[in-house]
Amino acid sequence: MNYTKNVTKRLFAYALQSKGTFIAALIMLSIGVAADLTAPFIAKNMIDNHVLAIEKPYFESEPGQDAVLYQDQYYKRYDRFREGETQGEEIRILQSGRSFYLINEPVTIESGTRTYENGVLTVTRGEQSAAYQATPLSVDELFSFYAPELPGIYKLVGLYFIFLLIAIIMDFGKTYWLQSSANKVIQRLRTDVYAHIQRLPVHYFDNLPAGKVVSRITNDTEAVKDLFVAVLSNFFSGIITMIGVYVALFILDVKLGLISLFVVPLLVVWMILYRKIATKYNTIIRSRLSEINAMINESIQGMSIIRVFRRQKKTNEEFEALNEDYMNHQNKMLNLNAFTTHNLVNVLRNLAFAIVLLYFGAGSIDGSSLISLGVLYAFVDVLSRLFQPVTGMVNQLANLDSSMVSAGRVFELMDETGEQVTDSSMPRYLGNVEFKDVSFAYNRDYVLKNISFEAKQGETVALVGHTGSGKSSIINLLFRFYDPQKGTITIDGQDVKDIPKQWIREHMGIVLQDPYLFTGTIASNVSLNDNKISRDTIEKALRDVGAEQLLSHLPQGFDEPVVEKGSTLSAGQRQLISFARALAYDPAILILDEATANIDTETEAIIQSALEVLKKGRTTFIIAHRLSTIRSSDQILVLHQGQIAERGNHDELMALGGRYYQMYQLQQGNLLPDSTVTDQVKQPALAQTSVPL
Known part of the structure; x- marks a missing residue:
């Protein structure tokens, strides 16, 4: 429960960032609901005061407004006499079957069973009965009595269309403002999530598949969008509509309004029970979806390996098992929704109408609570409107729970401790690096033990050793992807722990064995779209590292598109672009991670020449x-x-x-292999980045 409250509180905080538009939407929603609920009252007025009002008492009158001429005598309905006008003899008009009859005397019993026979209209109610001399009215005579009602009916119809237009405009405005506000909220949330990922330490991604991270940024935030766009829209509309409906019900009949309140606690209890079951399923569903995304991402990245080693069938079986589990839990949610949503609304609707019929029926039988047909129509109409929002709210329960689970996953990611980001920078340092008794462990076992060395400005320091000897760990510490448990690392005499990570990395560059290129162009991969790096700087860097030789044949030269991590370029071309990137950023400290390992012999001469240009005047570390x-x-x-x-x-x-x-003699072929010195596999621990940081 506390977890749900925390998620709700944080979502509400995001909603407050667009509180102006949300408030405007709620105001328009309230106006729209009020306008929409005028329809039953207009219908009630039309039925009671105009359509059925013909059965109210009429009295003889003088000719004039609202007077009806019948057999050379004028009559006017009792409530239309003005002050000072004289009322004559009373007449009544009652309906029996499809015919209307005029009675030239007051009527004592008018509600009940009516029968007409031989000029006599008999009204029976329970044990009471009354008989009246009655004359059938022709169509023209009946219409003459209805004629004074037509202006009022036309006015009510016009009023209905005015309120209908207001409701349509308000509904459009409500939908537009709610959804636009929701889109802004999700835009902020997704931006915040992505920005937070940029701040997460590199070691966070060591054991987390990229597909799971992508799923939280895309699928989970999209599910949260459904919460604001669909769920909250329906719940806001539903709650305000229900409030309006209950106000209307209480206006029509207080006692029945109180009885109708039974819907609210049943709905609340239903939602609580539903969420207890649904949350369990949705948590698994969102987790499985992340795993599916992770597996798809991994399969695409390693498609060549899968095919070379003929693992298509096994990979497909693993995916099918994961997909089957996802489908099973989706089906459980479908079963839950099928048993709850529509069934709940139908039960509530039938129960409510049963209560209305019992209430009005019992009152009609004993005469204790006689009501007009207009009130009955309005009450049934208003009560039926109560279940439209209930249906909308109940149908959104699945989305509500799924959205809350997704929001929890998003906030869980955002709660991971990130690195502090500073907008300022530091002057380019000289690059004097010193490790003093540095010991470091990723988990419990130390991978570096009492490492001490000094690299002065402009020097080149090479790190060699077998796999797992700690070469890449030294570089990871230098970049502050991790901090050592013991000892200190200084740059120009200053402890790196006292310098913001972004400041240190601003003057560092790295070239990986397998450089990473982003979608864009060759030029944009050199500058990484940094406005500080001009086009002239980009082209000079490419020429200085000798890239012009390998890239000159491309149709668009330095503006050649780069797609899929540079898969359309050769290893040498990618490496030279990576060199140019490092050169353009002019780092004080340069790391070369076996930069020539994947280069052919012909290209190696160009790469070696580029290396000399790149290392000039910088402190360089080479793995x-x-x-x-x-x-x-x-x-x-x-x-x-x-x-x-x-x-x-x-x-x-x-x-x-x-x-x-x-090791050297072995590589030259002058010694037999010795397992203690061979180095056949590169240590993979270095964080995967090729950008100067």
């Missing part, structure tokens, strides 16, 4: 497996089981004859 590419490094750190086993430049380490010497 290397091909040791021949790091011979010119100022410092080489040989890592083993999270510790620095050897350090020095290439010549010093070769002279040492240790681990590095064995």
